[in-house]
Amino acid sequence: MKSLQILKEEPKLQGLIKITRESQIPLLGLIHIGVLDRGSSLLQVRASTACNMKCTFCSTAANSYDMHPYNYEVELNYLLEWIKEVMRLKDNQVNQINIDSVGEPTAYSNILELLKEVRKIPEIKIITMQSNGTLLTKDKIKALEEAGLNRINLSVHSLISDQSKELFGKENYNLEKIKETCKLINNSKIELNLTPVYLLGINDAQIDLLIEFAKELNCRISIQKYEIYKYSRKDKRVKEQNWFKFYRRLGELEKKHNYKLKLGPTDFKIERSKRVPLVFQRGDITTAEIIMPGWMKNEMIAKSNNRAITIVDCNYKIGDKIKVKILETRDSIYIAKKI
Ligand code: SF4
16 A cells, blocks of 8 residues: 555654643644634644554644654643633633644543543533544543543544555554444443545545444534645545535535534534634744744744744754744744744
8 A cells, every 4th residue: 555655664753742841831822732722612622743543635744754753742730721721811711622633632641631630620511532533442432431521523534444544544444443433432421423534536435324324323423624735645636625515515415315414613512702812913023932843844833922933944943042023823823934
């Protein structure tokens, strides 16, 4: 399989950066790690970046070491402090937390403790988690249930074993086990939401079968549009479709299978809410201290005004203080360049 050959040709080791409280690295401002606020009542929490798969179409290009030389992991208590800080900055207008990741959330060693601690926050009514399902076992699902997890958004893209192995980029992907895992989740207090990516020209027929699988389990299915980003891993076989055609197709599939497929924020009780106030505006100039290597090659992370800032095209060293110009501020994700 081509994707597996490529994996073998790449270096085996990826550096791991552990972010501790002592480091005082702000956990707000980055896309790949920490806490993300997109102006809704749902906060995204990213505790680690590691993934055990290598999907051909991965939007974050997980395990492409040439692109991401480092993985990151945050100390549990420090992450909890930042979740509470971001909630405070949003005047506590938060009702749910989604443990997601640019990798696989269950690869985070403290996932159960994270869930248990988040469960104790009174404002948090719903806790959800993304997962490819491969690291889940009967005992783990039980533990996740007891820790208070409400929903797993499980990515499964085909019901053909060989095709699944190929799409997930791993020969050890076990579709039968994943199907069993789906049933175990469905029989627990945790809601199961299947989240296949619609890869037009590759898994069209499988989408029909996955809808029937969801019907059989009586669980939700949230079909994802395949999006191509500048730095995503591209599966060149996939035909592009725009949002109009994608929604039209969902409408056709809804009728064909008589099953709800068009799901929006209200279906998941997500409301608009106060955004974390910006500490910089586009064009602002500030002095920032370099604190760690960036997620992408040629990037470094700096801090200023208690926010983490990604500095593009940067080869300065940790501890250097440099003057930067803020280029992007969307969703409190700060990107800057040295001036
Ligand atoms: S499981 Fe998710 S994060 Fe991991 S490679 Fe696949 S798409 Fe990327």
